[in-house]
Amino acid sequence: LKDGIAAFLSIVPVAGLVYxxxxxxxxxxxxxYYRHWAESNPSAQWGWIPDSLRSLAHYHLEAYKFHQGLSADHPYEASAWTWLVMGRPTSFFYESPKQGTAGCELPSCTSAILSVGNPLIWWSAAICLGVLLFWWLGRRDWRAGAVLAGVGAGYLPWFMYPERTTFFFYAVSFEPFLVLALVYCLGLVLGRRTDALWRRRSGFYLVALFVVAAVLLSAFFYPVWTAEVISYQDWRFRMWMPSWI
Structure with a gap:
């Protein structure tokens, strides 16, 4: 535990510099914005800190205050509890082109942009978090712990503000770590180099099947990611949950 804490503390300054x-x-x-705030707001207590850094700190504080107090109702607000299952993706654009306009040859057409992820990738990654938790606690695999830390840092703080208006696309902050969780589990499926040939071959086929399925599903959802003009029925066919509409 001491080694883990020491390693964490050694990373903090580096992470601060990178940020x-x-x-x-x-x-x-x-x-x-707020670039020269400190120059017009001198401080006896914090005057030893360079003005540029004090201005940046003030910028962060003001942004935090604004977002902490944001609680207006919105038709596409989504509680953080729903993000892992994509309970309420944000609609960025929706239009119903008239028949005869460019791309619309049917009585009812739709052009939309919905912030829904690839369901196979997203839902599988959410399930993988449980696998990583087991591997971290049971096998002491630091890689699993590192991925979980990334997800936790970007996700868990939102539960401190249940009254705040939140949206599904906020999950983009920890989405890369969800993908890493999925990659970790796909690596487990592939097996080790020392495993029997049949085990490695079976793992490869399963992973290949998953990747192909994910690519095909991406092609299926592509129209609602890029505002392609499709029939209304085709659009509804892609709305797998009532809350996506």
Missing amino acids: TATWTGWFRSSNA
Whole structure:
């Protein structure tokens, strides 16, 4: 445990530097939002901190205050509890083109952009979180723990603000770690190099089947990711849950 805590503490400064580096454009700007706030708000207590860093800290504080108090109703708000099952994806665009317009040769057409993920990838990844939890606690695999930490850091804080208006697309902050969880489990399916040939071959076929299915399903959902004009019935055929409509 001590080694794990020490390793974590050694990573924190590096992570802080990497995060600060992502604000390079803001630092280099002369008129970015709150860029020169500290210059007009001197502080006796925190004056030893460079103005640029104090301004950045104030920017973060103001953003936190705004988002913490955001509680207006919205037709596409989605509780964090529903994100792992894609309970209420956000609709970014919806239009019903008239018959005879470009791409619409039927009485009823639809053009839409819905922030729904590939169900096979998303739901499988959600299930994989349970597998990683077992491998982390039972097998002490640090890789599983690292992926779970990434998911937890981007996901769990949202449960502290149940009254805040939230949307499904906020899950993009931890989506890469969901994909890593899926990759981890696919690696388990593939097996080890020392496994018997039949085991490796069976694992390969299963993983290949999964990848092919995911690609085909992506092609199926492509029209509602890119606002292609399709028939209304084809659009409804892709709305697998009533809450997606």
